[in-house]
Amino acid sequence: MARVRPMLNGVPETLLWTLYNRAYEAGHPYPVIDDPMALQLVADLDYPFEKRFGRPNAFHSQAQALRSRCFDLAVEGYLRAHPQATVVGLGDGLETGFWRVDNGRLNWLSVELPEVAALRRTLLPSSDRLRTLSRSATDLSWLDEIEDPVGRGVAVTTQGLLMYLEPAEVRRILAGCAERLPGGVLVLDSMARWLARGTVAGTSKVGSMTIPPMRWAMNPRERKKLLSAHPNITEVHALGLPRGRGAMGELIRLQHLTPGLRTLTPAMTLLRFGA
Numbered sequence: 001m002a003r004v005r006p007m008l009n010g011v012p013e014t015l016l017w018t019l020y021n022r023a024y025e026a027g028h029p030y031p032v033i034d035d036p037m038a039l040q041l042v043a044d045l046d047y048p049f050e051k052r053f054g055r056p057n058a059f060h061s062q063a064q065a066l067r068s069r070c071f072d073l074a075v076e077g078y079l080r081a082h083p084q085a086t087v088v089g090l091g092d093g094l095e096t097g098f099w100r101v102d103n104g105r106l107n108w109l110s111v112e113l114p115e116v117a118a119l120r121r122t123l124l125p126s127s128d129r130l131r132t133l134s135r136s137a138t139d140l141s142w143l144d145e146i147e148d149p150v151g152r153g154v155a156v157t158t159q160g161l162l163m164y165l166e167p168a169e170v171r172r173i174l175a176g177c178a179e180r181l182p183g184g185v186l187v188l189d190s191m192a193r194w195l196a197r198g199t200v201a202g203t204s205k206v207g208s209m210t211i212p213p214m215r216w217a218m219n220p221r222e223r224k225k226l227l228s229a230h231p232n233i234t235e236v237h238a239l240g241l242p243r244g245r246g247a248m249g250e251l252i253r254l255q256h257l258t259p260g261l262r263t264l265t266p267a268m269t270l271l272r273f274g275a
Helices: 011-026 036-044 049-053 058-081 097-101 114-123 140-145 167-180 193-200 220-229 246-257
Strands: 086-090 107-112 130-134 154-158 185-190 233-239 267-273
Touching: 011 036, 011 049, 011 058, 011 114, 058 097, 058 154, 058 185, 058 233, 058 246, 058 267, 086 097, 097 107, 107 114, 107 140, 114 130, 130 140, 140 167, 167 220, 167 267, 220 233, 220 267
Parallel strands: 086 107, 086 154, 107 130, 154 185
Antiparallel strands: 185 267, 233 267
């Protein structure tokens, strides 16, 4: 297959930085995430990863891979009780979560902007249990695409997405899921307010890429405020990072646990909806 040149900018381009770090970690002899498809995706893309983002950073690559693994573990936990559930990946980018957690019975719905949905269809293998929907996550009509949400259960993931939306849009997504997906869960990550302010000011960069403005931010101690989005949100709790590798993995673990430092990386949260 000829290499594919992604024509992405703004928020969609950030998925390439995430992929770059995940692939770098997946190529380690003892990776914290089993993701050979990430390596293949980087090889299949005609994109100047190192020129655009700089050389991979050992902290960021392992931290981002651990973030993805944290999402995987949350989904796997839900699948143990609901093995035929639908997993909805909002803003899935070039994540390969379907193949990492597939139990042979789940169904997966990726909801992506048209330019990213086209990339997924071109680069990723097809499956009769995987659909990619060209639609913004803020257009809640994607909820109509879920078959039997009550009987089979639904887990929604929003990795690297909500922080780029307006607060009212985030609240609407959470409320819509709580209203329409009883018995389901939603897993999100959020950035601290001080980090988000730098992106709004246009001063936060990764290599030569300016990080797009993060309009929605939440400090870890503010998690309980998410309960106010809808009465059907019955549980909000923090998700800890899985253990990493070596001294860097220990540093990431301690950073994530230390009040004064935990805001350096995204905070992961699981919401549960009442049946």
